[in-house]
Amino acid sequence: MPEHYYTPLPASAHDERCLTVRALGVEMRFFTDAGVFSRDGLDAGTRVLLEALPPLSGRVLDLGCGWGALGGVLAKKYPEARFVLTDVNERAAALAERNLRANGLNNFEVVHGDGFGAVQGKFDWVLTNPPIRAGKQTIYALFAEAKAFLAPGGALALVIRTQQGAKSAERYLRGLYARVETLDISGGYRVLAASGDATPANP
Numbered sequence: 001m002p003e004h005y006y007t008p009l010p011a012s013a014h015d016e017r018c019l020t021v022r023a024l025g026v027e028m029r030f031f032t033d034a035g036v037f038s039r040d041g042l043d044a045g046t047r048v049l050l051e052a053l054p055p056l057s058g059r060v061l062d063l064g065c066g067w068g069a070l071g072g073v074l075a076k077k078y079p080e081a082r083f084v085l086t087d088v089n090e091r092a093a094a095l096a097e098r099n100l101r102a103n104g105l106n107n108f109e110v111v112h113g114d115g116f117g118a119v120q121g122k123f124d125w126v127l128t129n130p131p132i133r134a135g136k137q138t139i140y141a142l143f144a145e146a147k148a149f150l151a152p153g154g155a156l157a158l159v160i161r162t163q164q165g166a167k168s169a170e171r172y173l174r175g176l177y178a179r180v181e182t183l184d185i186s187g188g189y190r191v192l193a194a195s196g197d198a199t200p201a202n203p
Helices: 044-052 069-077 090-102 136-149 166-174
Strands: 017-023 026-032 059-063 082-087 108-112 123-128 150-161 177-186 189-197
Touching: 017 044, 017 069, 026 069, 026 090, 044 069, 044 150, 044 177, 044 189, 059 069, 059 136, 069 082, 069 090, 069 123, 082 090, 090 108, 123 136, 136 150, 136 166, 150 166, 166 177, 166 189
Parallel strands: 059 082, 059 123, 082 108, 123 150
Antiparallel strands: 017 026, 150 189, 177 189
């Protein structure tokens, strides 16, 4: 069986490399490794998501954090906010912890778990570049489960490639949330933000 970046316990041989990420006026160094998502640098979709977000405050969840690029850049950009990073991939979660600490950040915690399995509390933002290769059933379940973790006024923000089902994902979100807006369309990606409970249909 091939190994994917959402494999809980990667068995591939370690092959660490160090790279520099520049985004939102922030520059950070990160270690990456074999068996994790986008090991060669900041993924294009993640960059689009970063650049589309409004200023963040409160408590923020980076769902599927990988080696910590999204949560790390945002934690450095918004030091008054509090970040939780989580990933099903144990190697990725360990890298995220190591990377954010190495960059001098202390407004975060990293937890290892499947989806929301290790996450506690409510969030003002749930952010994700979802694992499209895991399949629609898996990522749609994450979109639905996110509702239970949003604080009042909180929002789920996600990036998805237009050719990989962004429009169908938007339709699905409209059945779950009262408000769904497009924050950006760029480079073949769409950034969507969803918030509020959808009004139940009349029987």
